[in-house]
Amino acid sequence: MAQILSGKEVAAAITENTRRRTDIMRGAxxxxxxxxxxxxxxxxxxxxxxxxxxxxxxxxxxxxxxxxxxxxxxxxxxxxxxxxxxxxxxxxxxxxxxxxxxxxxxxxxxxxxxxxDLDGATDTSMLGVYKGTGEGFPPCTPEAVVRILDHYGIDICGKDIVIVGRSPVVGKPLAQMLIAGNATVTTCHTKTVNLPEKTKRADILISAAGHPNTIRAEHVREGQIVIDVGINFNDEGKMVGDVDYEAVSRIVSAITPVPGGVGSVTNAVLLSHICSKR
CATH class of the missing domain: 3.40.50.10860 (Leucine Dehydrogenase, chain A, domain 1)
Incomplete structure (x- = not known):
């Protein structure tokens, strides 16, 4: 079975660091x-x-x-x-x-x-991501992905990363942030022809398509790291990601769960922005 990349562990570490900084602010x-x-x-x-x-x-x-x-x-x-x-x-x-x-x-x-703009929603914040101006803040979900990779010591420099998803709030800014870390990034989506061929080439596969079971066993290979950004609900009302977790986790090296993965980190990232420029 794959290593579980728990978002709760990452969120706790970010929150602890934020608490240290807010204590300093309060003391001042x-x-x-x-x-x-x-x-x-x-x-x-x-x-x-x-x-x-x-x-x-x-x-x-x-x-x-x-x-x-x-x-x-x-x-x-x-x-x-x-x-x-x-x-x-x-x-x-x-x-x-x-x-x-x-x-x-x-x-x-x-x-x-x-x-x-803690959520990185304004045009100025988005410009900061795309042009590296440092203005505003990056969107929290893409930053949560980067924080998870960093927390677990997963080096993205020179790695082939495939993102499935092209939304302006997750897929597109995430691609820019990973490129800034010297990754080689390919953006796919649900209309990509022969998606499994593309996804299997990745060292790191990130799904942000917003559809359950977008990534199944045929989309992955041994040795990959899979980050599931999706938050969906199945017919039974259970929260699930974009990835068929049971099937994929038997193949890949590491994977984020849903729930308890990227979503767990997003709020911690948002609140960390309060003191990141102070």
């Missing part, structure tokens, strides 16, 4: 703080909020929530963002997405000050 009279801006009360948003709050407590970060009604007008959401931007006690902003359809999501995202 500048406590770390996060402002969540939430529009509506979707169950998924409330569950996410509980998860972020728990991790924030562990990391020594104060958390406040600006909760607006589902039918809040755009100017009210913009005002909440501007208020958080200009509040010197707020170190970072997390705008829950997606927003209700009556709101201009792209416009509102780009109102967030880049140095408070």
């Amino acid at each position: 009279g500048q406590p770390a703080s996060l402002r969540i801006i939430r529009v509506g009360e979707k169950k998924s948003d409330l569950a996410y909020e509980r998860g972020v709050r728990k991790r924030a407590e562990e990391a020594g970060i104060d958390l406040s929530v600006d909760a607006l009604p589902t039918d809040a007008p755009e100017n009210s959401v913009a005002e909440a963002i501007t208020k958080a931007n200009t509040d010197p006690t707020v170190c970072g902003i997390l705008l829950f997405l997606p927003l209700p359809k009556h709101l201009n999501e792209k416009k509102l995202i780009n109102l967030i000050a880049p140095d408070k």
